[in-house]
Amino acid sequence: MELAGGYTGQILKINLTERTVRTDPLPKELVKNFLGGAGINTALAYELLSPGDDPFSPENHLIFGAGPMVGTMVPGAGKCNLTGRSANKRFIGTSGHGLFGMLKFAGYDHLIITGKSDSPIYLKIEDDKVSFCPADHIWGKDVFDSTDIILEETNDDFHVTCIGPAGENLVRDAGLITNKYAAFARTGMGAVMGSKNLKGIAILGSRSLGVADRLKFLKVVKQLYRGLSAHPNLLDWRKFGTLISLETFAKMGVYATKNYQSAIDEELLNIFPLDRFVSEVKEGDVACLSCPVGCKHHLRLKKGKFAGTSLSVSCMNSVIQSFGTFCLVEGWEEVVKCAETAARMGLDFMSLGNLVSFVMELYQRGVLTKDQTDGLELKWGDGEVVRELARKIAFREGIGDILADGFLGLPARLGDQANKYAMQAKGLGIIYDPRVRLTSTEIFSQFTNVRGHSSNVSIAMVPRTPDQIRRYCTRIGLPDEAISRIVGEEGYNVARLSKWTEDVTSVMELLGICQFPIYQRMPFKIWAELYTAVTGIEVTTNDLIKISENFWDLKRAFNLREGATRNDDTCPERFFTESISVKGEDLPPLKREYFSELLSDYYDERGWDRTTGKPPKEKLERIGIRL
Amino acid sequence: MAKRVKVANIENCSGCQICALVCSFFTSDEKRFSLSQTWIKVSRQKSENRFQVELLPQCTHCGLCVKYCYYGVLTTS
Numbered sequence: 001m002e003l004a005g006g007y008t009g010q011i012l013k014i015n016l017t018e019r020t021v022r023t024d025p026l027p028k029e030l031v032k033n034f035l036g037g038a039g040i041n042t043a044l045a046y047e048l049l050s051p052g053d054d055p056f057s058p059e060n061h062l063i064f065g066a067g068p069m070v071g072t073m074v075p076g077a078g079k080c081n082l083t084g085r086s087a088n089k090r091f092i093g094t095s096g097h098g099l100f101g102m103l104k105f106a107g108y109d110h111l112i113i114t115g116k117s118d119s120p121i122y123l124k125i126e127d128d129k130v131s132f133c134p135a136d137h138i139w140g141k142d143v144f145d146s147t148d149i150i151l152e153e154t155n156d157d158f159h160v161t162c163i164g165p166a167g168e169n170l171v172r173d174a175g176l177i178t179n180k181y182a183a184f185a186r187t188g189m190g191a192v193m194g195s196k197n198l199k200g201i202a203i204l205g206s207r208s209l210g211v212a213d214r215l216k217f218l219k220v221v222k223q224l225y226r227g228l229s230a231h232p233n234l235l236d237w238r239k240f241g242t243l244i245s246l247e248t249f250a251k252m253g254v255y256a257t258k259n260y261q262s263a264i265d266e267e268l269l270n271i272f273p274l275d276r277f278v279s280e281v282k283e284g285d286v287a288c289l290s291c292p293v294g295c296k297h298h299l300r301l302k303k304g305k306f307a308g309t310s311l312s313v314s315c316m317n318s319v320i321q322s323f324g325t326f327c328l329v330e331g332w333e334e335v336v337k338c339a340e341t342a343a344r345m346g347l348d349f350m351s352l353g354n355l356v357s358f359v360m361e362l363y364q365r366g367v368l369t370k371d372q373t374d375g376l377e378l379k380w381g382d383g384e385v386v387r388e389l390a391r392k393i394a395f396r397e398g399i400g401d402i403l404a405d406g407f408l409g410l411p412a413r414l415g416d417q418a419n420k421y422a423m424q425a426k427g428l429g430i431i432y433d434p435r436v437r438l439t440s441t442e443i444f445s446q447f448t449n450v451r452g453h454s455s456n457v458s459i460a461m462v463p464r465t466p467d468q469i470r471r472y473c474t475r476i477g478l479p480d481e482a483i484s485r486i487v488g489e490e491g492y493n494v495a496r497l498s499k500w501t502e503d504v505t506s507v508m509e510l511l512g513i514c515q516f517p518i519y520q521r522m523p524f525k526i527w528a529e530l531y532t533a534v535t536g537i538e539v540t541t542n543d544l545i546k547i548s549e550n551f552w553d554l555k556r557a558f559n560l561r562e563g564a565t566r567n568d569d570t571c572p573e574r575f576f577t578e579s580i581s582v583k584g585e586d587l588p589p590l591k592r593e594y595f596s597e598l599l600s601d602y603y604d605e606r607g608w609d610r611t612t613g614k615p616p617k618e619k620l621e622r623i624g625i626r627l
Numbered sequence: 628m629a630k631r632v633k634v635a636n637i638e639n640c641s642g643c644q645i646c647a648l649v650c651s652f653f654t655s656d657e658k659r660f661s662l663s664q665t666w667i668k669v670s671r672q673k674s675e676n677r678f679q680v681e682l683l684p685q686c687t688h689c690g691l692c693v694k695y696c697y698y699g700v701l702t703t704s
Contacts, residue, residue, distance in 0.1 A: 072660050073695065105662050156671060181676060184697040206652065208659035225695065232699075285698065287641035290648060292697035294641035298676050312676040471665045548649055 001028045004212035004536030006068030007036070009043075012108040014123065017115030021130045026109050028215050031537075033623045034243060035510040035544075037067035038094055040110060041083035041550045043094065046554060046625065048112070051561045055087045056170060056195035058116035064103060065111075067512025068535055070289070071104035071209040072217075075224050078289035086451065087172045087188025088406050088427030089570075092558045094451055095175065097314065098288025098514060099182035105205025117197040119495060122162065124154055125203045135199035139168060142344035143177045146200060154202045163190040164314055164346025166394040167618075168399055170194055171408030172427070173351035174394075177343060181286065181296065181312035185348040186428060187451055188406070212536030215372070220493035220530045227522055228292055238285055238520050239278055241295035242317035247272065247460055249317075253582030254443070255325040256433045258380060259361040260574055261422050263326055263433060263582045271330050272320055280331045286312050293518055297511025299336055304611045306337045306353075313339055315349075321431060322353025327386055327448045334383035341387040345394035354429025355403050356389050361421050362414070374398035422570045426451065434571060435580050435587050438598075439463070439491070441498040446570050448498065448602050450555040456515045458501035466492055473497075473521050475503050475526045485605070495602035503548040510551065552606060553615040557625050566613055569599055632688045635702040640678040644669050646692035646701065653691050667692050 003009050003026070013022045016020045017599055018355045031039045048061050062084050069077035078098030103111055106127050109188040113123075120135040128215030133153065137145045143164040150160045159179055167190030168176035174184045174190030184190070193199075195522025211217045213500040228234055236244055249255060250268040257264050280302060287294035297316060313319060313336075323338040340351050362368040363378035370377065374392070375383055376399070402413040407424035423430045426446050432443045441460045459472045469492045473483045478500060486496045507527055528541045559568070571590060579588050600610040608615050620627060644662060647669055652663040666686040670679045680700060693701040 071648075073645055073652060075645075102662070144674075156673070179671070179676060196665050204660070206663040208657070208661035210659045211655065213659050228697070284638060284677060285641040287643035289643065290645055291641075292695075294643060294698065297674075309677060458691055495642070557697060563653075 001032060003028070003031065005210045006189070006212070006531075006534040007031065007074070008104060008107050008109050008209065010108050010131070011110040011112060012106075012125070013112045013114040015508070016113065016117040016198060020134055021341055023108075023128070026298050028245065029624065033546045033547065033550050034554070035067070035563055036109060037070075037079065037510045037512050038083060038096065039066045039510040039547065041065040041081055041094065042551065042554050044110065044112060044560065045083050045085070046558050048114070051083055051091070053085065055085045055090060055093075055192055058196065059114065059191070060085045060192055060195070062113040062193060062196070063110060064100060066103045066109060067137055067510055068109075068531065070101045070512035071241065072211060072534060073290060073536075074221055074530060075228055075290065075292050076516075076519045077512050078291055079509060079512045080273035081509070082176065082184040082189050084189055084192050086427070087170075087174070087191040090410055090562045091318065091426060092450055092565060093187030093189055095184040095186045096509065097152060097178060097182040097184060098291060099159065099178045100161065100203075101272075101289040102205050104209055105207050105527055106203055107205060107207045113196070114370065115199065115266070116198065120197050120199055120309070122200040123198065123203060124158075125201065137201050140165060144180055144583045147180050148200050150451050152202055154204070158202040158204045160200055160202045162346075163193050164344060164394060166346040166404075167191055167194035168199070169394065169396045169404065171347065171350045171393055171404040172409065173355070174346050175242055175348045176200075181343070182288065182314055183343075183348065186351065190346050213533045216533040217530070220526060220533055222525065224522060225292070228518070229439065230519060234617060236292065237516075238294045240274060240316075241297055242315045243274060243320070245317065246272070246320065252437060254432045254436045254440075254461070255321065257325050257328060258364075259326070259357040259421060260430070260433060260572075260580070261361065263436065263580055265583050268320075268325065268463075271322060271579065272332060272335075277332060277371070281336065283310075284403065284597050291514060293514075293516070295516065301336060304333050304458075309337060309340055311336075311340050318349045322349040323383070324359035326353040328381035329383040329386055330381060338383055338390070341390045342519065344391050347390055347394060350431055351406070351429050352390055354391070354423065355393070355407070356386050358421055358423065359389070359399070359403065362418055365444070366420075367418055368414075372399060374420060413598075418499070418574065425572070426568055429573065433580060434575055435590060436582055437463075439494045441494055441501045441581045444494045444504065445498050447571055448495075448599065450552075450559050456501075456503060456505040457517060458520065460494065460497060460501070464492075467491070469497065470493065473500065476500065477545070493601055495598040496605040498602060499605040503528055503545050506548040506551055507544045511545065535542075543574050549571055554623065554625060555613055555621060556606075556608065556613065557620055557627055560614060561627060566611065568600070571595060571614065594618045630688060630690060630703045632682060632686065632690060632693055633702050633704055634680045634682070634700060636646045636700050637675055637678070637680060639698040640700045641671065641698055642669060642671065642676060643698075645695050645697075646680070649691050653689065654686045656689065666681075
């Protein structure tokens with residue numbers, strides 16, 4: 001197998017303990033089985049991480065990866081991933097964003113960091129030159145100030161990803177933030193970085209990247225750009241970003257409030273009017289590398305007590321959810337200020353919102369009292385309290401120290417009574433209410449996804465008819481016998497459908513393409529044509545789906561090796577015992593037997609054992625994995 | 628009169644760098660993508676994700692960056 005384009009063919013390996021740097025060739029076998037990006041990251045993690053190790057041991061690895069499309073002009077080809085052992089649990093941890101493509105121009109498909117520095121440092125990577133730069137003077141500073149200092153010490157052309165106080169203090173929900181807004185947010189990779197005494201990475205590349213078949217490449221790329229030009233929602237995607245779905249989701253009632261005690265409907269649009277967001281809060285569009293959509297925002301508050309606040313935000317939907325719906329903070333200025341505090345501290349917005357919402361409920365119920373909250377009144381809707389808790393968590397002060405260990409650390413700190421209200425799966429907070437729409441693959445996958453958190457938004461995030469699902473299945477090339485398993489006359493099986501939507505979006509993730517719906521709507525076969533044109537490696541859509549299956553088998557194998565069982569793929573108890581009122585209608589709790597049956601169906605559709613979720617031995621051995 | 632590429636609406640720039648990627652690909656003999664071997668440079672303004680775009684003296688004003696800029700930052704006159 002020749003790597004004629006797309007790949008740089010190199011992995012940069014840095015050991016912080018020994019302060020050594022090495023470059024190794026990218027193994028062709030990994031390309032064949034896992035394609036790139038998060039896929040190869042995970043294969044490397046499976047090989048390099050020893051079962052049972054602590055996430056904060058020097059032996060944990062930070063593995064960055066950029067897929068073969070990253071660095072080209074393919075629209076949306078900016079997606080990069082960071083993989084390692086999750087700080088929340090020993091399971092696989094992974095998170096991605098669209099702004100670390102400089103890795104490719106420095107000459108690498110992957111960057112592996114292991115060991116632990118004996119003092120705080122940041123890494124400066126400029127092509128093949130790697131410097132271990134002292135960071136004592138930055139340690140303790142927030143993400144924005146740290147980024148500025150690193151840029152002053154390097155130059156403004158560098159891209160900088162770094163942690164804030166949360167990562168330094170091993171807060172389990174700490175992330176890395178790149179160029180002050182694009183976050184490797186979930187699964188606590190920021191804490192893993194902090195455990196290595198690594199403050200950040202500044203990277204700049206002067207190398208170039210070729211494609212195997214220029215004529216074919218341009219033919220397909222032009223088709224993609226034409227498709228985007230003709231897309232009726234392109235400008236709305238840019239204007240509103242992920243807020244484009246605010247009204248639809250609010251109408252469905254999937255936005256939970258008060259730690260899933262209640263839900264909010266269209267009223268949300270009065271609290272967060274979209275026209276005000278565009279005219280008074282948003283200053284400009286921000287895009288990931290090579291993205292003509294530009295769904296990120298630069299914000300500047302012009303009025304009120306936070307006038308002058310300015311920051312960029314990737315996902316405004318997560319800002320609304322984390323602070324607005326979860327904690328009932330009202331108004332753009334208040335939630336934007338919460339986002340700024342969280343970003344400066346280097347915290348994952350969603351996890352922070354989940355945790356604060358959780359302690360607000362404990363306070364509401366008297367499980368927590370003012371004596372235990374450092375005198376803070378944890379009132380619903382108090383933005384000042386949210387921001388103070390963010391700061392306390394990041395610096396592990398008082399109540400913040402308890403929350404800094406995340407949902408899985410809570411029983412030991414607050415007792416089992418508190419744990420009852422912890423709305424989490426695999427240590428990560430739940431983001432959408434399954435009682436409202438379990439038929440959404442995104443909502444269902446919150447419980448089956450190997451890392452916790454949902455798989456990507458796909459076709460079933462909004463209600464679909466069986467015919468629509470059938471057409472989707474046909475479009476992605478499913479055989480008739482699979483379609484008949486998924487769709488019937490009356491409806492569809494969300495568990496079985498989830499397997500396929502995950503595989504399709506993962507193909508894009510491994511290639512390095514954004515998985516947002518606007519890109520998902522491109523004809524699926526185009527990605528196979530593009531991969532062949534860029535790399536010179538012949539593949540079909542079926543081959544890509546098989547690689548995606550390998551990726552999911554591998555992630556499952558990683559977790560099984562760490563002791564994962566069926567019990568890890570479950571719902572918080574509240575969803576099985578309490579109903580929820582949405583727009584005046586009482587929606588009943590989930591039925592345990594039905595949920596369990598869906599879980600078995602999901603395992604079955606993946607070709608795993610229906611009871612244990614274990615992939616067959618021979619399937620794993622084909623991709624070089626031994627459990 | 629030969630056409631000239633101009634930065635017309637800098638406030639629209641999102642920093643996607645497609646202009647630079649397109650420029651490097653179409654103007655290099657080897658047809659390769661780069662963010663440094665390019666005749667158009669996108670820079671962040673100090674401290675914020677607002678951007679500046681500069682056409683370097685080597686720019687041939689071929690207009691391909693204009694074609695692929697979906698934000699209307701560049702124009703041809």
